[in-house]
Amino acid sequence: MSVRVRFAPSPTGYLHVGGARTALFNWLYARKMGGVHILRIEDTDRERSTEAHTQVILDGLRWLGIEWDEGPYFQGAFGARHRADAERLLAEGKAYRCFCTTADLDAQRKAMAGMKTAFRYDGRCGRLGAAEVEAKVAAGTPSAIRFRMPQGEIAWDDAVHGRISFQGHDLDDLVILRSDHTPIYNLAVVSDDIEMRITHVIRGDDHVSNTPKQIALYRALGHEPPVFAHVPMILGDDGKKLSKRHGATAVGDYQDKGILPAAMRNFLALLGWSPGGDREILPEAEMIAAFSLEGIQKKPAVFDTAKLEWMNGQYLSQLSADALLAPTERELARMGVTAPGRDLRPLIDSVKARSRTILNIAEQVAVRLDPSRVVRDAKGEQLAAKLGTAFSANLAVVADALDRIPAAEWHSDRILADMKALAEARGAKLGDLLQPVRVVLTGSTVSEPVNDLLVVVGREESLARLNAGVRT
């Protein structure tokens, strides 16, 4: 039987990194096994679900390069089947009508508050006589449908955790159909997974306590449960559940920060999964080849932004300026920087080695393009203070020497040769000559080699900035 997996987000918020990773694992497993990856939007919570959220989730998945072979299906469209399944269970005596109102339930809960055990529905409506039920129905009393939880052990062999076992008597008789005839999550999932012939349910750890309920539902409905694989949560750097106060947690935020989809995918894959051994950078094909459910970690993982950025830098350095051009231009446009007719690729090449994100690249390109974006940072100020009058004196000397290089010979090699000769002639250190140039050109003490920087900024623009620097 061929593998069929699904990613089933509920559109009640943005696509967060935990969900993205779950999707990634589903997709990797499908690709690895030559199976089918299905996208199903679980929009049965109509109060919190929005179309905008659905769109954000779809966009996020596409950005990450996670494809689906079927769907997106919308769970809300399957209400009739969910209802039919609930009624079948009712007809077979595996479920019963519950006439308790929300207020009744609250009262029951309150009454049990002092007791040591947790509140559990006592099944009182399940003990109603047939005549009594009929009378209530005839009287038009609204009722929900409750599933009769079987007693005894319910266990399964989880693909990541191994055997997990619950006792039926610890579980509630759960409502499967609301009194307004809409389905409850646990029923809808099982009904859909059966209908879609899902073979492996790969989902977040937070669902393990739902699993025994769902297994019971599978059996009551006359189907074998699928293989379950519960992947652990992703935590913030304080060990707490990842949330907005940890900074970016939505995949769209990382897109905005200039993270590459391939790097994000690689990083997410390695959060809670390991191919075994020492590999870190895994191209898509290798990732698929190495993927296995057994390689998934049991314990939650902390999301380490520094490592993500390191990884992004690795991917960045492998990409050509050609490949980086479009995303960089997009970023520049957002910053309001345009350079019509200018080939930005040499600038990107010049700058990408010192960048960890597209945003870094764009910022540095912008500074080289537009003198108004040069802002002297703390290190730059420090250097100027340290050199004192030598700062502008050196600038003047360098500017003078550079001015003698004809435009046709404004090349990296020629500039470096002249600078070295100048340093030697004056008995100065090359660094003392060049650092002021770097600071005046970029505002910072960090950049590509100054001779390259001069080429990238251009002869006239460089000289203009240097001369302006001498005067201040």
Add this chain to the structure above:
RNA sequence: GGCGCUAUCGUCUAGAGGCCUAGGACACAGCCCUCUCAAGGCUGGUACACGGGUUCGAAUCCCGUUAGCGCUACCA
């Protein structure tokens, strides 16, 4: 409270009884390279939660303790 899950460097992890005086990566520190930085190379510190077993031998198996997390809805 109940039920369940988890436990190797600060972080991500390798490790399926002897290969472990515990390996890699990020981060950190130092050195090399160098006009600065990044990259790269080298070096360094830091971990098997605790307590009992089982075994000739345990990071690896079992039990307990502790801690963390999840669920406990007519939410998903």
